[in-house]
Amino acid sequence: MTSPTDADWxxxxxxxxxxxxxxxxxxxxxxxxxxxxxxxxxxxxEDLLGDSARGLVHGGVxxxxxDTACGSAVLPALPAPEVCPTLDLRVDHFRPAVAGLxxxxxxxxxxxxxxxxxxxxxxxxxxQGDVARAVGNFVRLGPRNTPPEFAQxxxxxxxxxx
Amino acid sequence: MPEGIHGVEWLARTRDDxxxxxxxxxxxxxxxIGVSAQPEAQGxxxxxxxxxxxxxxxxxxxxxxxxxxxxxxxxxAATLDLMLASRExxxxxxxxxxxxxxxxxxxxxxxARCSLLREGxxxxxxxxxAWQKDAAAPVATARLHFVLGDPASHQE
Numbered sequence: 524m525t526s527p528t529d530a531d532w533x534x535x536x537x538x539x540x541x542x543x544x545x546x547x548x549x550x551x552x553x554x555x556x557x558x559x560x561x562x563x564x565x566x567x568x569e570d571l572l573g574d575s576a577r578g579l580v581h582g583g584v585x586x587x588x589x590d591t592a593c594g595s596a597v598l599p600a601l602p603a604p605e606v607c608p609t610l611d612l613r614v615d616h617f618r619p620a621v622a623g624l625x626x627x628x629x630x631x632x633x634x635x636x637x638x639x640x641x642x643x644x645x646x647x648x649x650x651q652g653d654v655a656r657a658v659g660n661f662v663r664l665g666p667r668n669t670p671p672e673f674a675q676x677x678x679x680x681x682x683x684x685x
Numbered sequence: 686m687p688e689g690i691h692g693v694e695w696l697a698r699t700r701d702d703x704x705x706x707x708x709x710x711x712x713x714x715x716x717x718i719g720v721s722a723q724p725e726a727q728g729x730x731x732x733x734x735x736x737x738x739x740x741x742x743x744x745x746x747x748x749x750x751x752x753x754x755x756x757x758x759x760x761x762a763a764t765l766d767l768m769l770a771s772r773e774x775x776x777x778x779x780x781x782x783x784x785x786x787x788x789x790x791x792x793x794x795x796x797a798r799c800s801l802l803r804e805g806x807x808x809x810x811x812x813x814x815a816w817q818k819d820a821a822a823p824v825a826t827a828r829l830h831f832v833l834g835d836p837a838s839h840q841e
Contacts, residue, residue, distance in 0.1 A: 544742040545751045570717045573761075576691035581714035582764075582779040583757020590753035591743075608744075609752045613783040670746060 527678065532556035532599045535677040539595060542676065546591055553595075558632075561596040563588075565626040578622035582655075585626070585646050586614050589657035592630035593642040597661045600632035600640060604674040607640060607661040614657045624648040630657075638663055693835075696774040705731075708765055715761040718754050722765060725798075731769065733762040735795040735815075742792060750790040752825075755815060759784065759797055759827045763811040766799035767831055777809065777831035784827040793817050795824065809833055 527535065537553040540546040540563070549571075555562040565571075565588055573581025590612055597607045620626060630644030640663060645656040691711065699707045705722050709715060719736030726732075735741070735750075735758040743751025760782055767777045797815040813827040 542745055543751065544740050544745070545754055546743075548740050570713045572711075572713045573715065574691070575711045575713060581712065581757065581761075582782070583718075583753075583760040584714055586756040586760065586782060586784075587751065587753025590751070590756065594752075606746075608789070609786050611783065611785045612752070612756065613781065615781045616779045619778070673746075 527599070529555070529557040531678065532558075536561060536595045536598065538677055538679065539598065540591065543591070545587070551588075551591065556595070556599060558599040560629060560631050561592055561599070562627070562629045563592050563595070565628070567623055567625050569622075571626075572622060574619075577619075580620035580622070580626070580654075582614075582616055582619075585616070585620060585655045586612065586657075588626055588628050588646060589614055589630070589644045589655065590659065592628040593644045593657060593659035594661060596630040596632050596642055596644070597640045598677070600635050601663070603666065604669065604677055605666060606664045606669045606673060608664070610639065610660045610662045612657060612659040614655055616655050617653055620646070620648055620654040621651070624651070626654075635663075691776075693774060696768070696776065700769060700774050703769070705765065708768065712761065714757065718757060720758055720761050722762070729770075730798060731762075731766055733758070733765075733797040733799075735797070737792045737794055739792075747789060748792050750792065750795065752784075752786055752790070755786075755790050755795065755825055756782065756784050756827065758795065759813040759815055759825065760829065762797040762815075763799050763813050763827070763829045764831070766813075767801060767809055767811055767833075770799075770801045771804055771809065771833060775833040775835065778834055780808070780830040780832055782827055782829045784825055786825050788822060788824045790815075790824040791817060796820070804833075807833055 803810040
């Protein structure tokens, strides 16, 4: 396979988050993807609240979003797609995200070693400063533990619109 | 928002009544992922449960729960546990969370229990352990810091 372009990666990661029931149902959208950076948008929805009296987003939504974005950013950074579960994740909450605004997230893989991929990410809302940042490490299970369907599903031909 | 909702009196009353339903009412995301809680059979704490909903899946091949959903479950547990366990009625606001994933979380019920390791004047440290079929084989552990806000003056 020739090296995927950034547009290929955006389509591949869109498929990736669309196959994951939780992010598909929340309407997570991939805006941009490359070996350097992955950017996504989680549209505003009432269900994202964790304090509906004050109109604040559940902190766990940010953790889920950062886990998804960091885990997705791992894929373009690898020599070939590999299943990489989260080893650990640390999230710092600078301030609460507020109701009514989409959540934007970007993540990047900082370093790929033989066994681990080190990532970082941040979440913000339009017109506001960062609300959270994360450091997440992901385990490389290796090609032997990655089913061949995994890469095929990511780079399927564009015939699946039906 | 109207005064009185989620204020100091509301918090004190729901806390005295152990009215967890009133708390979940204000947490749509916790309801969406299917978090519930019940008093421990023994002791004073709470046992939390995450329903094995298909919408919580993060890996369809295994299938396995989304690690971020497990984290959100544990964060909900830590917040509610702290609201109940703190010396006075106070609103916890999360500062940071660190989660270690120990095993694949399958599509079966997940449970969690919390420990309040330290409650200072302004900050609290809570640890959470989550497991599925076997409490001795946790799927994840988490450590969280919270700022304890005075509900009367909490404005953000």
